[in-house]
Amino acid sequence: MNLKKIGYFIKQAFKNMARNKVMSFSTILTVAISLLIVGAFLVFIVNAGIFIQAQSDKTQLSVFVDTAYTSDQAKQVENKLNQIEGVDTIIYKSKDEALKEIIEKQGGESGLEAILGDENPMPHTFIITGTSNLELEGISVEAQEIEGVYKVDYAKDLADRLTNIVNAVRIGGIIAVGILFLIAVFLISTTIKLALYAKRKEIQVMKYVGSSNSFIQGPFLASGMLLGLLGAVLSSIILFIGYKFLMDWAGNVAFLNLTFQATQIVSIIVGLLISGALVGIIGSYLSLRKYLEV
Amino acid sequence: MNQPAIVRLENVTKVYGNKTIGLDHVSTNIHKGEFVFLVGASGAGKSTFLKLLFREAKPTSGKIYVGNKNISLLKTKELNMLRKNIGVVFQDFRLLEDRTAYENIAYAMEVLGYLKKDIRDRVPKILKKVGMQHRQEHYPQQLSGGEQQRIAIGRAIINSPKILLADEPSGNVDPSTAVEIMDIFKEINNVGTTIIMATHDRFIVDQLAKRVIELKKGQVVRDQEGGRYTYES
Numbered sequence: 001m002n003l004k005k006i007g008y009f010i011k012q013a014f015k016n017m018a019r020n021k022v023m024s025f026s027t028i029l030t031v032a033i034s035l036l037i038v039g040a041f042l043v044f045i046v047n048a049g050i051f052i053q054a055q056s057d058k059t060q061l062s063v064f065v066d067t068a069y070t071s072d073q074a075k076q077v078e079n080k081l082n083q084i085e086g087v088d089t090i091i092y093k094s095k096d097e098a099l100k101e102i103i104e105k106q107g108g109e110s111g112l113e114a115i116l117g118d119e120n121p122m123p124h125t126f127i128i129t130g131t132s133n134l135e136l137e138g139i140s141v142e143a144q145e146i147e148g149v150y151k152v153d154y155a156k157d158l159a160d161r162l163t164n165i166v167n168a169v170r171i172g173g174i175i176a177v178g179i180l181f182l183i184a185v186f187l188i189s190t191t192i193k194l195a196l197y198a199k200r201k202e203i204q205v206m207k208y209v210g211s212s213n214s215f216i217q218g219p220f221l222a223s224g225m226l227l228g229l230l231g232a233v234l235s236s237i238i239l240f241i242g243y244k245f246l247m248d249w250a251g252n253v254a255f256l257n258l259t260f261q262a263t264q265i266v267s268i269i270v271g272l273l274i275s276g277a278l279v280g281i282i283g284s285y286l287s288l289r290k291y292l293e294v
Numbered sequence: 295m296n297q298p299a300i301v302r303l304e305n306v307t308k309v310y311g312n313k314t315i316g317l318d319h320v321s322t323n324i325h326k327g328e329f330v331f332l333v334g335a336s337g338a339g340k341s342t343f344l345k346l347l348f349r350e351a352k353p354t355s356g357k358i359y360v361g362n363k364n365i366s367l368l369k370t371k372e373l374n375m376l377r378k379n380i381g382v383v384f385q386d387f388r389l390l391e392d393r394t395a396y397e398n399i400a401y402a403m404e405v406l407g408y409l410k411k412d413i414r415d416r417v418p419k420i421l422k423k424v425g426m427q428h429r430q431e432h433y434p435q436q437l438s439g440g441e442q443q444r445i446a447i448g449r450a451i452i453n454s455p456k457i458l459l460a461d462e463p464s465g466n467v468d469p470s471t472a473v474e475i476m477d478i479f480k481e482i483n484n485v486g487t488t489i490i491m492a493t494h495d496r497f498i499v500d501q502l503a504k505r506v507i508e509l510k511k512g513q514v515v516r517d518q519e520g521g522r523y524t525y526e527s
């Protein structure tokens with residue numbers, strides 16, 4: 001397999017394409033649409049992951065101590081909490097701080113202060129983060145057992161729900177991507193089938209003069225690859241532009257934590273280009289195997 | 295006849311899928327440089343004989359040797375090698391309509407991976423050999439049957455095959471053109487190429503007076519040096 005031969009195949013591939021413009025164009029377009037959906041899906045999965053990670057970082061556990069406990073007693077609870085495996089940091093919030101916080105939140109005019117008088121119904125509170133978010137569940141169970149702990153609030157929260165949604169999308173997406181790939185392969189194999197039919201006389205001559213199989217098949221494999229690759233290039237351009245716009249927008253929405261990341265979009269595009277070429281090669285290989293007994 | 299045969303058939307039978315008999319227990323030797331006519335009525339098995347030699351078809355039983363190799367056993371690469379050494383000419387020419395005379399001949403070199411330079415050197419020589427140098431830019435539709443057949447012959451010999459098979463090459467041309475076409479074959483034969491030609495052109499067979507193998511219902515009924523189209527005459 002030398003360069004000259006490959007050059008010949010590619011030249012033939014372009015000729016094949018020029019010979020069958022409409023079919024080639026619609027194949028490229030379909031491949032492009034399929035890969036664009038695949039690419040958009042990848043962008044979603046990757047960024048949803050980043051977003052969830054950012055949310056998860058904030059996940060924490062609130063441990064409320066019995067309201068009757070004094071701050072000294074609360075300190076003892078803290079010691080026990082500290083012994084639980086997986087605990088990373090513990091922030092102590094005293095009764096008074098908690099009350100102050102809630103009064104501030106309600107605003108001065110609520111009259112809460114007057115109603116309560118000297119009473120403080122707020123508990124001492126510990127806010128715990130785990131060495132990893134996975135530890136939180138276990139920590140919450142153990143904290144519950146400690147004497148003087150009145151309630152553990154574990155926001156099995158946003159992060160979990162988001163993860164579930166993304167997982168569902170991921171499974172649906174993988175199925176959709178599989179189907180789209182099949183469609184692209186089928187379309188390319190049909191286009192190559194037509195090219196084979198159009199070139200049946202050439203193929204016959206090649207067989208009669210003893211051309212090697214690679215010489216007979218090469219141009220068609222190159223054709224398929226070219227169609228797949230051009231489809232991938234088209235989808236990559238659209239995806240890049242779309243991604244740029246999306247991230248420019250997302251950059252202005254602080255809580256999303258998403259920014260334009262060149263490595264991210266470049267690796268997705270490289271993936272699309274490789275997929276396009278592969279889809280093309282597989283599609284044409286299927287037709288060659290079926291319609292060309294060499 | 296000390297030389298080993300370039301083509302040897304041993305008890306070759308070809309039965310087609312629908313039980314039609316193509317060849318029926320045929321054994322024969324053909325030597326290097328021979329010019330052999332296959333004659334017989336339509337359906338006698340002439341085309342089958344030729345198809346078996348370049349493995350367009352495989353025998354149902356019996357063995358076929360070309361250059362001492364049992365061609366039923368060839369692997370793909372060896373099969374390609376066999377076909378490089380066998381040129382084939384058909385009654386219907388089988389030229390590529392969208393290529394000029396020149397390009398049709400060049401194509402047979404191109405798809406074997408020859409260098410452009412070699413192609414440019416060789417094609418004009420072949421065009422000259424088949425007397426078509428003045429029509430090289432014409433497309434098949436612009437050429438007469440005889441001219442198209444010349445191009446087809448040129449294509450078949452472009453890679454200097456050792457054996458040239460021709461299936462009724464004068465079937466689609468008028469008698470005087472047929473004679474000219476035969477002159478080309480004679481010249482090709484004169485430089486040592488073995489020629490096996492199926493025909494039912496009585497005039498040509500009688501005029502050339504070469505070896506004649508007559509087939510009837512797939513069997514060899516006559517094998518005669520310097521033979522005529524029919525036995526009696």
Ligand SMILES: Nc1ncnc2c1ncn2[C@@H]1O[C@H](COP(=O)(O)OP(=O)(O)O)[C@@H](O)[C@H]1O
Pocket residue numbers: 310311312314315316334335336337338339340341342343492
């Ligand atoms: N591909 C085929 N399938 C079935 N029968 C065939 C095929 N080719 C030839 N035959 C039959 O084999 C016999 C010999 O045919 P062929 O070799 O073409 O004869 P010829 O060339 O002498 O006219 C005929 O009866 C023909 O119908």
Ligand SMILES: [Mg+2]
Pocket residue numbers: 340341342461492
């Ligand atoms: Mg015939």
